[in-house]
Amino acid sequence: MSRRGVRAAPSPQPHATAAAAEATPIELRAPPSRAPERGLVPADCGIEGWPGEPRVQAELWRVAAAYLPDGRRAIGAYTQGLMDLGATTCTRAKPDCNACPVAADCVARCDGRVDELPYPRPRRALPRREVTVLLLTRDGDVLLEQRPPVGVWSGLWSLPELARDADVALHVAARFNAATDALRLLPPLTHTFTHFALTMHPVRVPVTHWPTTAGARGVEWFARDSAIAAAVPAPIRRLLRAHC
Numbered sequence: 001m002s003r004r005g006v007r008a009a010p011s012p013q014p015h016a017t018a019a020a021a022e023a024t025p026i027e028l029r030a031p032p033s034r035a036p037e038r039g040l041v042p043a044d045c046g047i048e049g050w051p052g053e054p055r056v057q058a059e060l061w062r063v064a065a066a067y068l069p070d071g072r073r074a075i076g077a078y079t080q081g082l083m084d085l086g087a088t089t090c091t092r093a094k095p096d097c098n099a100c101p102v103a104a105d106c107v108a109r110c111d112g113r114v115d116e117l118p119y120p121r122p123r124r125a126l127p128r129r130e131v132t133v134l135l136l137t138r139d140g141d142v143l144l145e146q147r148p149p150v151g152v153w154s155g156l157w158s159l160p161e162l163a164r165d166a167d168v169a170l171h172v173a174a175r176f177n178a179a180t181d182a183l184r185l186l187p188p189l190t191h192t193f194t195h196f197a198l199t200m201h202p203v204r205v206p207v208t209h210w211p212t213t214a215g216a217r218g219v220e221w222f223a224r225d226s227a228i229a230a231a232v233p234a235p236i237r238r239l240l241r242a243h244c
């Protein structure tokens with residue numbers, strides 16, 4: 001049966017070596033999607049969908065089971081051939097179709113979809129968080145705040161931040177009792193962590209009067225270059241470079 005037949009026929013066969021192709025069913029110890037051939041089977045048989053999906057896994061099992069060789073001796077050649085081809089020829093990054101023994105009826109190759117199959121892992125929609133960050137500036141200096149010892153960017157210097165819906169002028173007055181000039185909204189910057197995406201909305205706040213009592217613990221004025229050189233997170237360093 002050709003790989004094209006896989007989509008309509010009872011059970012197709014993945015890419016197997018020539019030895020494996022002569023074998024017949026026996027038992028399946030692991031689904032092909034867990035082995036190096038996880039890209040090979042979907043490509044060769046034209047299986048749609050990301051191999052990690054349960055539906056696609058079931059299809060891979062069906063395909064693999066249908067083409068298992070008959071006889072315990074042949075199973076070794078079959079599985080070894082499958083893994084070898086997946087590891088050396090039909091690699092995910094660079095399939096070597098010219099050297100592939102099943103190229104003649106590989107669905108991906110015949111349909112010009114080698115770059116498309118197998119489907120990549122779908123991207124997760126990350127939760128999003130938005131905060132306002134303050135670029136408080138005074139005589140060329142910028143105010144940094146040391147972050148708490150736990151949590152995101154723990155212990156690093158950063159820009160003071162506040163809830164997105166908070167009033168910046170009121171917040172600065174209430175927290176620092178500082179006098180400020182006109183605020184300026186700056187372009188937002190999004191930084192993606194592994195588990196969420198953080199969009200920072202910087203606001204430049206020129207300080208015209210800074211009371212001596214405003215120096216709360218963990219807050220310090222830095223000269224621009226010192227701030228950039230300090231232990232700050234990379235996205236904060238970008239904001240400092242761009243706007244200070």
Ligand code: SF4
Binds near residue numbers: 095100
């Ligand atoms: S012809 Fe290319 S895409 Fe198809 S199984 Fe062989 S290496 Fe993979």
